Amino acid sequence: xxxxxxxxxxxxxxxxxxxxxxxxxxxDIKAGQFTVLLGPSGSGKSTLIRSLAGIEKLDSGSIFFGDxxxxxxxxxxxxxxxxxxxxxxxxxxxxxxxxxxxVGYALKRRKLSPDRFKSSINDALARVGLESKGGNYPHQxxxxxxxxxxxxxxxxxxxxxxLFDEPLSNLDADLRERLRIEISTLTREIGASALxxxxxxxxxxxxxxxxxxxxxxxxxxxxxxxxxxxRPTTRFVATFTGTAGIFRGTxxxxxxxxxxxxxxxxxxxxxxxVDLAIGETVDVLVRPAATSFSTQxxxxxxxxxxxxxxxGRGYEHAIQTKYGTLTGVFDTISHARGRKMEVSxxxxxxxxxxxxxxx
Ligand code: ADP
Numbered sequence: 001x002x003x004x005x006x007x008x009x010x011x012x013x014x015x016x017x018x019x020x021x022x023x024x025x026x027x028d029i030k031a032g033q034f035t036v037l038l039g040p041s042g043s044g045k046s047t048l049i050r051s052l053a054g055i056e057k058l059d060s061g062s063i064f065f066g067d068x069x070x071x072x073x074x075x076x077x078x079x080x081x082x083x084x085x086x087x088x089x090x091x092x093x094x095x096x097x098x099x100x101x102x103v104g105y106a107l108k109r110r111k112l113s114p115d116r117f118k119s120s121i122n123d124a125l126a127r128v129g130l131e132s133k134g135g136n137y138p139h140q141x142x143x144x145x146x147x148x149x150x151x152x153x154x155x156x157x158x159x160x161x162x163l164f165d166e167p168l169s170n171l172d173a174d175l176r177e178r179l180r181i182e183i184s185t186l187t188r189e190i191g192a193s194a195l196x197x198x199x200x201x202x203x204x205x206x207x208x209x210x211x212x213x214x215x216x217x218x219x220x221x222x223x224x225x226x227x228x229x230x231r232p233t234t235r236f237v238a239t240f241t242g243t244a245g246i247f248r249g250t251x252x253x254x255x256x257x258x259x260x261x262x263x264x265x266x267x268x269x270x271x272x273x274v275d276l277a278i279g280e281t282v283d284v285l286v287r288p289a290a291t292s293f294s295t296q297x298x299x300x301x302x303x304x305x306x307x308x309x310x311x312g313r314g315y316e317h318a319i320q321t322k323y324g325t326l327t328g329v330f331d332t333i334s335h336a337r338g339r340k341m342e343v344s345x346x347x348x349x350x351x352x353x354x355x356x357x358x359x
Contacts, residue, residue: 003031004193005065005083005160007052012061012071014047014217021047022058023217029210034187034194038204039214040240045197048214049163052195053086054079065161080109084161085154087183089169091146093138099125099149100134106153124156125149127186144175151183155190162187164196168203180206201241205229213237229287233273235353244288245326248355251280259352263323268299269347274354282352288328290349293335297344305339319343 007029014022021044029035037045050056052063054076063071070077085106093102103121112120125131128148138146147167154162164183168176184207187194198204204211205225212222213236221228221237232238239246249261249268258271261284270284306325307318314332318325319341326343335341 003160003191004033005029006031007161007193007195008062008064009048009052010062010064012048012051012063013059014044014051014056015059020217022051022061024061025214025218027212027219027222029193029195032188032191032193034184034196034207034209035212036204036208036210037195037197037212037214038199038201038240039197040199043214044217045199045214046165047217049086049165049195049197052161053084053163054082082161083159084163085157085159086163086165087147087150087154087167089166091138091143091150091170093146093149093153095138097137098134099130099136099138099141099145099152102138102149103134103153103156106157110157120156121152124152127155128152128182143171144179147171147179148182151179151186155186155192158190159192162192162194164194166198167196168198168200176203183207205241213240215240230348231273232285232351235283235285235356238285238351238353242288243285244291244328245286245324247284247286247321247323249282249284249323249352251276251278251282251352254278258347261352263301266301266323268301268345268350270350270352271348272352276352276354281355283355284350284352286326286345287349287351288330290346291326291329292344292346293329293331293341294344295342297346299345299347299350300342301345303341303343305335305337305341308334308337310334 009027012022012025039045051058057074057076058071060073062069100121103124125134128151130148208225211225211228212219215236221233247263249263252260252262258269261268261270301321303319303321305317306320309316314330315334317329318327319329
């Protein structure tokens with residue numbers, strides 16, 4: 001197993017007219033680390049991944065692979081000299097080549113013996129479970145199989161960096177989950193560093209060693225998935241990575257451990273990652289995992305069930321409280337619409353930010 005590139009992106013800038021697609025973005029990826037860049041459409045993800053691939057020029061800033069500066073402003077090392085491979089959303093297979101030939105295409109410039117050439121391709125196809133489909137053309141393969149061929153093509157030359165551009169977006173939910181696991185396993189098996197871009201937070205949390213949350217061309221926060229989920233440092237990061245609902249309230253008291261927020265007649269405890277002042281108006285962002293119908297837990301408020309969705313392992317409820325709605329309140333049994341229930345909100349998974357109205 002080889003070790004992947006160490007990547008350092010330093011103050012990358014790219015403008016399209018007045019629009020800053022990359023706004024002084026810096027990011028480090030350790031050798032062999034799986035990094036996911038998570039952000040909404042238009043936040044600059046594709047521009048960044050294309051710059052890493054060498055198919056987009058920066059206006060200014062640098063990208064280093066190890067000690068080698070591969071982008072210095074608009075000066076680029078050619079894509080084929082970067083020892084990387086990319087997997088695209090639309091598979092990008094040659095339609096007139098078989099699966100075997102598509103994978104072999106990535107080995108063309110390697111001077112391998114015919115035996116080695118053949119065994120490398122067959123090995124890569126076997127690793128993605130397609131050993132029997134090498135003779136099929138892309139139109140004779142399902143979407144999932146085509147993406148597996150693209151994955152085999154990406155790993156066949158044993159690159160030091162794998163780039164993934166929303167590779168699961170065109171697939172059905174069930175297949176997406178299976179292929180996500182294959183991507184995760186294969187990438188780690190070959191020891192490559194990886195950068196994966198997506199707007200899907202569950203995909204990001206499932207795959208990443210580190211997640212960078214990108215907004216308007218720069219990284220808002222970077223860290224382990226648990227750190228991003230438990231300690232979001234900006235409101236944008238907190239909302240983009242998932243909330244069950246938001247309650248507006250006033251800061252009643254503050255301590256090192258957290259804060260108490262007055263929502264009207266109820267007080268709830270929450271945490272904060274930015275400075276707050278007593279009396280300040282705040283928005284309490286409630287994580288879906290914070291809510292339950294447990295009667296043992298603290299932070300309980302009255303609610304009425306407004307909707308129920310069956311999720312296989314149990315039921316997710318939407319509820320109405322005096323202070324707003326919450327969605328995704330989980331229980332293994334279902335509770336009828338209109339039923340009054342107390343909902344508990346885990347203070348560790350509620351994060352208070354200065355309210356947008358007061359900023
Ligand atoms: P994402 O991948 O996160 O959706 P992009 O990197 O594709 O974001 O785009 C970032 C911003 O740059 C968007 O506002 C997009 O409209 C703009 N943009 C991207 N490519 C071009 C281009 N070739 N010409 C003009 N604007 C572009």
